[in-house]
Amino acid sequence: MTLHLYDSARREIVEFQPLEPGQVSIYLCGPTVQSAPHLGHLRSRVNFDVLRRWLEFSGHQVSLVVNVTDIDDKILAKAAEAGRPWWAHAYLFEAAFRDAFQALGVQPPTYEPRATGHIPEMIELIAELIERGHAYAPADESGDVYFDVQSWPEYGALTGQRVADMAPAEDADPRGKRDPRDFALWKGHKPGEPVTASWPSPWGRGRPGWHIECSAMAGKYLGETFDIHGGGLDLRFPHHENELAQSRAAGRGFARYWMHNAWVTMAGEKMSKSLGNTADVAAAVAKYGGRAVRLWLAGPHYRSAIELSDASLAEAAAQLARIDSFLERAAAAGPEQWFAYAVRVPEEFSVAMNDDLGTPTALAVLFRTVKEGNLALESGDLEAIRAAQIAVWQMLRVFGLDPRASEWADASAGDDLKPVVDGLVGALLEQRAQARARKDWPAADAVRDTLKNLGLKVEDTPAGPRWSLEN
Known part of the structure; x- marks a missing residue:
């Protein structure tokens, strides 16, 4: 059974064919560790964790690389406000993100590179772009280096935009740019900035631009061409558009498929730090339990926006309690003879998951199986009870919600x-x-x-x- 995914670049459902049979490489844009995580950040990691689990359940070996942006203008500004060194500030919130991912049962990635650990690779890539005529260092002694968007005819291909319709890039002082839409690959060190937030380069001391970081790290660990690049919908432009342009301009195939999850909203607006409409992860986990919060994030289709409310989280907790109640009753129903039951999921579940991760339909199959199991409990049909129990466990495993799994070994607030x-x-x-x-x-x-x-x-x-x- 073949997996079909919505490719954001082609803007259509396509048949997924990995570069290497049985091996899938995924690069996911990770957090910029400027402040505490909110539930909007967690959705991307949960959605792609479900994708990873389904691919592995289907027999693939998955290499998942998720970066940490630990040097950025916002990190420098937030650290200065807090009165702490930028590197300590970044590390503090990197740990907060890691705790949040763990609280929702997100598996650690295959590797999690930090931007600050890959400056040489970024400098090498920038130099290659300059040599190919797609980047330039202006003669203004700023130390900046820009990507020349007019030099790359395919710029805008990911989001289907024309350069003439794009807003200027606001990631650097525009005075040295040939075109206001040119974006920074390297930012020269400025007076007043910490010296520790700069590195030597052919263009003077400075630090990388945001977009070049991901291109360099993806290439180092997944190769010049890899299978899937993922992230939140808000990253399509300019971040992913710029990643694609600079990578292809350097002669790299880069991502073969692009996937983007939709936002978590509050009062109809995208949840973000800048708007102030964030939801604390620890508070949600303490009130409803990590598994319930994960179910709420994983249940809707990943390309559909979901609205945050206490009612929706409470409903997820109630759904999970009903599932767990069935599993507990099934376990106590009689002798646990498992040899007759295959480790598989209902066909309808597989069809749903292979249809662009159709989690709403897949969950409906899960709930129906729980209902069938409860009817079997009432009739005392042990064979039907065990079949339903196995199927429910396997479907929970795909969703990362199996209560027996190691990631849920520590009791949540509700379990306590x-x-x-x-x-x-x-x-x-x-x-x-x-x-x-x-x-x-x-x-x-x-x-x-x-x-x-x-x-x-x-x-x-x-x-x-x-x-x-x-x-």
């Missing part, structure tokens, strides 16, 4: 409360049992009704009463 909830419900069930023993049916029914109003279902089994969330 489970023993307390078990104890409280157990005490009520004991009261009900005592009422039934003395044939006080109104009292027993009152306990049952109380639990039902709380969304709990009570079953009387040979091993005693068992509770679960209502489906």
Whole structure:
């Protein structure tokens, strides 16, 4: 079964064919570590983590490189405001991002290069662009180097724009530019900036522009041509457009497919630090649990915008609780004889995931399988229970939500409360049992009704009463 993906460059669904059979190379633009992460940042990593898991589940070996931008104008400005060295500031928030990814069960990438560790590769690439006539150092003694957009006829190919319709690049002083849309490859060191934020180069001390960083790092670790380049929709222009132009102008094939996830919005606006409409990752995880937040991010189609609200996160937590309730009841249903059950997922699930990562349809298959498993529990059909249990586990594995997986070994805030909830419900069930023993049916029914109003279902089994969330 072949995977089909929406290629942002071709602007259509295409059949995905990796460069090397059975091997997939992915470069994902990582964070600029200027301040704390918000849920908008997390969506990209979760979406591409699901892609990676599905590719691996389908038998591919995946090399995923995710960069860290740890030198940037914004980092210098934020560090100065905070009164700390820029490198300490960047490292502080790099750790915050790493903690946030871990809290949502995101697998570590194959490699995570920092921009500051790859200055020689960037200088080499810039020099090659100058030699090929696609970049220049203006004669203004600024130490800047720019990409000449007019020298590359394909500039604008990724986003389908004409150069004449583009706004000027605002990443450097325009005085030395041949064209206002030329973008900075190298930024000369300026008075007042930390000397530690500059490196020697043929054009004087300075630091790299944002776009050249990713081209250099992708090329170093994935080769001149690789399979998929991904990131948030906001990166298509100018960042990815500029990456593509400078890489192709240097004679590199660069990315064969481009994928972009849509935004997380609040009140209809893209979530961003500049707008101030951010949502704290730690607070969301503490309130709803990391798995529930991950389900909320992974469930909608990656190309669809999702609106942040407490109601949507609460619904994800409730959905996850219903899934977990089935798994717990299935595990207790009888002897666990697994040899008869293949490690696979329902065909409809595979069809959905191969259709441009159709996660909404795939989740519908998951929920339907949980419902079928609950019906099997009611009928006592152990074979059907085990088949549903295996299928649910495998689908959760693809979504990165398998509660048995190592990334969820540490209990989330919601899991910490489970023993307390078990104890409280157990005490009520004991009261009900005592009422039934003395044939006080109104009292027993009152306990049952109380639990039902709380969304709990009570079953009387040979091993005693068992509770679960209502489906």
